[in-house]
Amino acid sequence: MRILLSNDDGYFAPGIEHLARALGSLAEITVVAPERDRSGASNSLTLDRPLSLRKTANGFYYVNGTPTDCVHLAVTGMLDTLPDMVVSGINHGANMGDDTVYSGTVAAATEGFLLGIPSLAISLASRHGVHFETAAQVARELVESLLARPLGEPMLLNVNVPDVPYEQLQGRALTRLGKRHKAEPVVRAQTPRQETVYWVGAAGAAQDSGEGTDFHAVANNRVSLTPLQIDLTHTAQMGRWQRWLQS
Amino acid sequence: MRILLSNDDGYFAPGIEHLARALGSLAEITVVAPERDRSGASNSLTLDRPLSLRKTANGFYYVNGTPTDCVHLAVTGMLDTLPDMVVSGINHGANMGDDTVYSGTVAAATEGFLLGIPSLAISLASRHGVHFETAAQVARELVESLLARPLGEPMLLNVNVPDVPYEQLQGRALTRLGKRHKAEPVVRAQTPRQETVYWVGAAGAAQDSGEGTDFHAVANNRVSLTPLQIDLTHTAQMGRWQRWLQS
Amino acid sequence: MRILLSNDDGYFAPGIEHLARALGSLAEITVVAPERDRSGASNSLTLDRPLSLRKTANGFYYVNGTPTDCVHLAVTGMLDTLPDMVVSGINHGANMGDDTVYSGTVAAATEGFLLGIPSLAISLASRHGVHFETAAQVARELVESLLARPLGEPMLLNVNVPDVPYEQLQGRALTRLGKRHKAEPVVRAQTPRQETVYWVGAAGAAQDSGEGTDFHAVANNRVSLTPLQIDLTHTAQMGRWQRWLQS
């Protein structure tokens, strides 16, 4: 068994070290992660320059590119055979609701999925990032089960883990992505050279965070498991468009 | 009426100039686009530095960020009222099938949609980009109709236009996103300093390009209209996961 | 005659357009400049990725690299013969005293000099950049004279022009680089995500700005001409080091 690990926080982030340790006894681990923090990278792919692949003293590989680049390069240019699984994380911070669309953590797993590999993204749902070992333990259990009893179809699973000691977890919940209110406006600032610049503001508060959502599960100390797909076609709106086009 | 234009090819790209000219008589136009080519940027958002907003001699604004940054900054920090529509493009090259997940053009429209604005991405489906005026005319007709007769619910529409003279178009087709085969492997190269580097390879050939897909429509010289949504939850797979969790 | 123009403000900057117009009747002009503002780039050279060369509608070329990259690529990969001169600018803002060490404008000219071409950097010495036409006229006169009566040895000339109407100029002065006091400290700021970041502060006030310096010339409305060389060896300190080593 071989598992490919990546993330968007960079190869040096505590989350990916926890993950490598936790999964190391289940399979042969290869780590290929960005050389610097690429949070917010979404599925961006580097097309205007080539990528370098370098190795650290501890055997991790890093790439001067995005999370998607890392998985793409590892699978199509470096590994001799397809890995049995791609695991991305442990992200420092939640990836829930609409935010998944911006997430580099989820993007790395998505690239694995697009390349035909069962893939899983895992995030520690808190700003301060205390209990990485909880998320590592959750990752280990899930991966162990998925290797032993595969799902039986292509899979892309988004996992968010409450930042509490393992024994305080209240089980797992299968969830849908919630929704947020609109993001906060950009924040203006002045540079020392008197130029106006704009910081992207904070994410909005949860809007749809009711029962069944990832927000709700995590708020209740449950591990949130959201199966994802990547077909953005809005099938439910087809009829309305058909009528609009004909009118 | 006010329309916000953006793209991922950069504020200087011919596609956005065509678009600005074509829509200029329908509404007040504001252009806010990336300062350089950001193709492949997906929904990436710049969180680690602030953004600058500058204006060119011809009145276009440009931002040292991603397509998503441009729309986000324009809507939450620059325009006094919400625009009536966001239009992104005209992209040089198709955005169909799985590629939409990497597209900065679609991402700019997605950000408009997430901010509550009817949004549309438009791409000229060819490598060489000859008939931008065809796509501009298609954009003009669609936008005119949508302003006159709104859809009646939140909308995010992905439009791909064949690269032929306008009179050779064979109508419009409402489509679903097709699927591609896996991407080509990365391509190795040597630098003059004898380092190995890797270029991301070309996109795979179309796999699901049958009747009803965007690939099929464009191959038959029809304008492809694909309504998109952004909820990645894999609802159809929930039952299988439920059983997996319980076994 | 052929003159290569570059700058560090980007190919779209007003300064380089003024320069191209002013020198257009003296020689064939080729513009190769950075695709975005690279102020502060110094002599940095891009080694970790290849460069692209693109052409705008008005015939200017731009490169996704530094000012040094632009001149290097133009001379060693694009032009069939060595240009007769490299002119860099017109920079928006002075390049005097110790600041020349950080300047991308001076760096572009330095690269020309290192490649064996008579080279000149020209800057409009003010924050607001009003009288570009004054600097353009100064550039035209200097270049015309230098083409007609070459200096007779390798040359790298740093020119700073007061931001006043041409008729208010009080002649030219041959100057040495002045010195500044230390830069202002970095300025702390908070991001919307509560992280501390640091802006590089403003340049220090002039320290050695007495008679004979570039600071003094410009303050007296004279065009400052400073011949530069690039050998940083501290010849005058050799004796002291010799004694230090022997003690």
Added chain:
Amino acid sequence: MRILLSNDDGYFAPGIEHLARALGSLAEITVVAPERDRSGASNSLTLDRPLSLRKTANGFYYVNGTPTDCVHLAVTGMLDTLPDMVVSGINHGANMGDDTVYSGTVAAATEGFLLGIPSLAISLASRHGVHFETAAQVARELVESLLARPLGEPMLLNVNVPDVPYEQLQGRALTRLGKRHKAEPVVRAQTPRQETVYWVGAAGAAQDSGEGTDFHAVANNRVSLTPLQIDLTHTAQMGRWQRWLQS
């Protein structure tokens, strides 16, 4: 005593670890280095975005900026008192002759010098980088002597160490910077998307490498010590320019 260390290869590079170990018993060490390889950065300074300062598990700090940024930020925004010395390196590869103008290693030391601190850049003069411990030992001896017996004026010293076992060193030589022939031309390549791109070519061969130069010293297994200054004024050419202006 406190010594500030930086480099241009990145905080994770073997050279800076060797340096930190070698100097650790002489003084309190603070490491502030770039978060990624910034070779070729020259004196570039980041003006268009703020810098972040982060700390690794081993106590090193890293900055998302250039070598110059690192020293500037450390001295003006982080350390409570001026360090007694700035040491930059151990660079993987020589920094001799004209190349010093592009070097980020030398630039970090230059920034220290500009801020009033005795500064030293040290490089291991080989492509393969085998004997870092030799350079570390040389650094230790030099720094120890300089702290015990300061030079007595502002100093900026560029040190290049042959890549041989310490006992094979043939002493130290006080040198001037040599000169290289022009750089090799850029190297054309094709991207997988059929675009032409250009790699900056290799440095030229040594041209002035005679007795007394850094090239000569290193070729003879001697440690090269070159005192640098930063005033680029070409004093020797002033007379010629004076005559040119008057003619």
